[in-house]
Amino acid sequence: MLSFILRRILIAIPTILLISVFVFSLQKLLPGDPVLAMAGEERDPEVIAFLREKYRLNDPIPVQYAHWVGNAVRGDLGMSLRTNQPVLELIGEKLPVTIQLATMAMIFAMGIGIPAGILSAVRKGTVTDYVANVVALSGLSIPNFWLGIMLILLVSVKWQLLPASGYVPFADDPWRSVQVMLMPAFVLGTALAATLMRHTRSAMLTVLTSDYVRTARAKGLSERRVILKHAFRNALTPIVTLSALLFGELIAGAVLTEQIFTIPGFGKLVVDAVFNRDYAVVQGIVLVTAVGFIVMNLLADVAYVLLNPRLRSQT
Amino acid sequence: MVETLVEPDAAAPVLDVRDLSLRFRGFDRDLLSGLRYSVRSGETLCIVGESGCGKSVASLALMGLLPPTAVEIGAADVRFCGEPLDLGDQARLRSLRGASMAMIFQEPMTSLNPAFRIGDQIAEAVMAHSGATPAEARERAVAMLRKVGIPAPEERLNEYPHQLSGGMRQRVMIAMALVNDPALLIADEPTTALDVTIQAQILDLIRDLQAETGMATIMITHDLGVVAEIATDVAVMYAGTIVEAGPVERIFNDPQHPYTIGLMSSVPRLSGPRQRLTTVPGTVPTPQTMPDGCRFSTRCPFARPVCATDPPEREFGAGHRALCHFAPLETMLERSA
Numbered sequence: 031m032l033s034f035i036l037r038r039i040l041i042a043i044p045t046i047l048l049i050s051v052f053v054f055s056l057q058k059l060l061p062g063d064p065v066l067a068m069a070g071e072e073r074d075p076e077v078i079a080f081l082r083e084k085y086r087l088n089d090p091i092p093v094q095y096a097h098w099v100g101n102a103v104r105g106d107l108g109m110s111l112r113t114n115q116p117v118l119e120l121i122g123e124k125l126p127v128t129i130q131l132a133t134m135a136m137i138f139a140m141g142i143g144i145p146a147g148i149l150s151a152v153r154k155g156t157v158t159d160y161v162a163n164v165v166a167l168s169g170l171s172i173p174n175f176w177l178g179i180m181l182i183l184l185v186s187v188k189w190q191l192l193p194a195s196g197y198v199p200f201a202d203d204p205w206r207s208v209q210v211m212l213m214p215a216f217v218l219g220t221a222l223a224a225t226l227m228r229h230t231r232s233a234m235l236t237v238l239t240s241d242y243v244r245t246a247r248a249k250g251l252s253e254r255r256v257i258l259k260h261a262f263r264n265a266l267t268p269i270v271t272l273s274a275l276l277f278g279e280l281i282a283g284a285v286l287t288e289q290i291f292t293i294p295g296f297g298k299l300v301v302d303a304v305f306n307r308d309y310a311v312v313q314g315i316v317l318v319t320a321v322g323f324i325v326m327n328l329l330a331d332v333a334y335v336l337l338n339p340r341l342r343s344q345t
Numbered sequence: 346m347v348e349t350l351v352e353p354d355a356a357a358p359v360l361d362v363r364d365l366s367l368r369f370r371g372f373d374r375d376l377l378s379g380l381r382y383s384v385r386s387g388e389t390l391c392i393v394g395e396s397g398c399g400k401s402v403a404s405l406a407l408m409g410l411l412p413p414t415a416v417e418i419g420a421a422d423v424r425f426c427g428e429p430l431d432l433g434d435q436a437r438l439r440s441l442r443g444a445s446m447a448m449i450f451q452e453p454m455t456s457l458n459p460a461f462r463i464g465d466q467i468a469e470a471v472m473a474h475s476g477a478t479p480a481e482a483r484e485r486a487v488a489m490l491r492k493v494g495i496p497a498p499e500e501r502l503n504e505y506p507h508q509l510s511g512g513m514r515q516r517v518m519i520a521m522a523l524v525n526d527p528a529l530l531i532a533d534e535p536t537t538a539l540d541v542t543i544q545a546q547i548l549d550l551i552r553d554l555q556a557e558t559g560m561a562t563i564m565i566t567h568d569l570g571v572v573a574e575i576a577t578d579v580a581v582m583y584a585g586t587i588v589e590a591g592p593v594e595r596i597f598n599d600p601q602h603p604y605t606i607g608l609m610s611s612v613p614r615l616s617g618p619r620q621r622l623t624t625v626p627g628t629v630p631t632p633q634t635m636p637d638g639c640r641f642s643t644r645c646p647f648a649r650p651v652c653a654t655d656p657p658e659r660e661f662g663a664g665h666r667a668l669c670h671f672a673p674l675e676t677m678l679e680r681s682a
C-alpha cells in the first residue's frame with residue numbers, strides 16, 4: 031500500500047512540473063505589465079528600473095523560472111505585488127475559509143445526493159424515481175447565483191433566520207461559524223448533490239442486478255440490509271472516487287458563491303489577484319489549486335484500492 | 346425467529362407445486378404455464394430443458410426472488426412442507442429463504458459478494474435466521490466450510506471470494522445455502538460454469554450432503570448424464586410448460602412426449618455417454634412467436650392440425666404423465682405410419 035502511494039506521488043511530480051511551466055509561461059504571455067501598474071501614474075523610469083531589478087524581471091525567462099521553482103519548493107511563492115504580504119501567507123489565510131465552505135457543501139451534497147440516488151435506483155421507474163430525477167435536473171440547471179440570491183431574500187431578508195453574508199472563523203465560534211456558512215454551503219452543495227445523485231443511481235442500478243445481490247436476498251436478509259450493505263458497499267467505489275474529485279472542483283468553483291455571500295475566502299483572493307494583475311498571487315493560487323487537485327486524485331486512487339479487496343491484496 | 350422454520354411433514358412432499366403460471370409484465374402470453382411438480386424429503390427432482398425454457402424463472406419465482414414489479418403471477422397453488430405458500434407474501438418468503446429453502450446458482454464466480462470475507466457472508470446467513478451471536482455464527486461457518494470440503498476452514502474464513510477458484514466458490518455457496526439445514530435445496534445448473542473434473546466433485550458433494558441431511562433437492566441441469574446419476578424424478582420442460590414428468594426410469598426407458606423422445610434418442614438408456622440437450626432440431630419459441638395450443642408443435646415431427654388446440658394431459662401410472670394429443674407413444678407411431 032505504502033509503495034503504491036509512493037509510486038503515485040512519483041508519477042504526480044512531472045504533472046506538477048508541467049503545470050508550473052504552464053502557469054509561469056502563461057503569466058509571461060499575458061498582456062499588461064505589472065511593474066507599470068505598480069509604478070503608478072508618474073511612471074518614473076528609476077522606480078520602474080528598481081522594481082524590475084527587485085522582481086528579477088530583467089533575467090532571461092528560463093532563469094526567472096528556475097528561480098521561481100526553486101523558491102516555490104522551499105515554500106516561498108513570492109510576495110504579493112499589491113499588499114506586500116508573502117503569497118503563501120495570503121493563501122494560508124484564505125484557504126481554510128474555502129475548505130470549510132467546501133466541506134460543508136460536500137456534506138450537503140453527499141447527505142442529499144447519495145440517499146436520493148439509492149432511493150431512485152431502488153424505486154426505479156416509480157414516481158419517487160421520476161421526482162428525484164426532475165429535482166436533480168433542476169438542481170443542475172438552476173444557476174448558483176440565482177439560488178443564492180433567492181435564499182438571501184427568503185431566509186435572511188424575509189424570515190431573518192440566517193445572516194446574509196460574512197464570515198466567523200471556526201476557531202473563534204464554531205457554532206456561529208457553521209451557521210453563517212449554512213446558506214452558501216447549501217447553494218454550493220445542491221448542484222453537486224444532483225451530480226452525486228445521478229452517479230449513485232447508476233452505480234446502484236448496476237449493482238442491484240448483480241448475482242451477489244440475488245445471493246444476499248436468497249439468504250433471507252432484509253431488503254434494507256441487501257441494499258445498504260451488499261449493494262451499496264459495491265456502488266461505493268465510483269461514489270467515493272467522484273466525491274474526491276468533486277471536492278477539488280468545489281474549492282476552485284467556490285469563487286462565485288463566495289462573491290454572493292461576501293465570504294473572504296480563496297475565491298475573493300483569486301478575483302482580487304486577477305483584477306490587480308498580482309502575478310505572484312495568481313501563480314501561487316494556480317499552483318496550490320493544481321497540487322490540491324492532484325492530492326484529491328491521489329486520495330481517490332487510494333480510496334479506490336482500499337475499497338477493493340482484490341486490489342488491496344495486490345498492492 | 347425459530348417459528349418461521351417449517352417442520353417437514355413426513356407424508357407430504359416438501360415442495361408441491363400444483364399450478365404455477367406467470368408472465369413478465371408487458372407480455373401477453375404466459376412465460377410459465379401450468380407448471381406442476383413436487384419433490385419429497387431425500388428425493389431429487391431433475392428439471393431438464395433447453396436454455397431459455399423457464400427453469401430458472403420458475404425456481405426464482407418459488408424463492409420469491411423475482412422483482413414483484415416485473416412479474417405477474419397468474420396462478421400459484423404451491424405448498425411447502427404441507428402448508429400453502431403464498432408467492433405474493435414477501436415477508437414469509439424472506440423468512441423461508443436461506444432457512445428452510447435454499448438456492449445455489451449457476452455462476453459461482455459472481456454469486457459471492459466481492460467486498461466481504463466468505464466467513465462473514467456465511468455467518469450472516471446464520472444470524473439472519475437465528476439469535477446466534479457472531480461467534481456462534483462463525484463457528485457454524487467453519488463447521489460448514491469443513492463439511493463442504495474446504496481445507497483449513499479457519500483460515501479460508503477470512504479470505505475474499507477473489508482468492509478462491511470457481512469450484513471453491515461453489516463449495517462456499519453450498520455451505521452458505523445449507524448452513525441453516527434447509528428442507529429444500531434448489532440447485533440451478535450448479536456445475537455448468539465449472540471444469541469437467543470439478544463438476545463431478547460438486548455433484549458428489551451435493552449428493553453426500555443430501556444423503557446426510559435428507560433434504561429434498563431440485564436439480565436443474567442440461568446434462569442427461571447427471572440426470573441418470575442422481576434423479577429420483579424428472580420433469581421435462583419445454584417453453585414454459587412441463588411436457589413430461591415421472592420417475593427417472595420411466596422417462597429414460599419409456600418416454601412418451603415427442604420432445605422427450607427427441608432428447609432421449611441419443612442417450613441409449615440409463616448409462617452411456619453424457620449428452621447435452623441439443624438433439625431436437627429448431628429453436629424454442631419466444632413469448633412473441635409462441636404457437637397456440639401445444640407449444641412444441643412448431644418443432645414436432647408428429648404435429649397435426651389438432652395440435653393448435655391445448656393438448657390434454659395423459660397419465661401412464663406411477664406419476665408418469667405427458668402433455669400431448671397423441672400420447673401414448675404407440676398411438677403416435679400408428680398415426681404417423
Ligand SMILES: Nc1ncnc2c1ncn2[C@@H]1O[C@H](COP(=O)(O)OP(=O)(O)O)[C@@H](O)[C@H]1O
Pocket residue numbers: 369376394395396397398399400401402403415
Ligand atoms: N426480466 C425478464 N423480463 C422478460 N423476460 C425475461 C426476464 N428474465 C427472463 N426472461 C425470459 O424468460 C425465459 C426463461 O429464462 P430462464 O428461466 O432463465 O431460462 P432457463 O431455462 O435457461 O433457466 C427466457 O426466454 C428469458 O428471455
Ligand SMILES: [Mg+2]
Pocket residue numbers: 400401402533534
Ligand atoms: Mg437458467
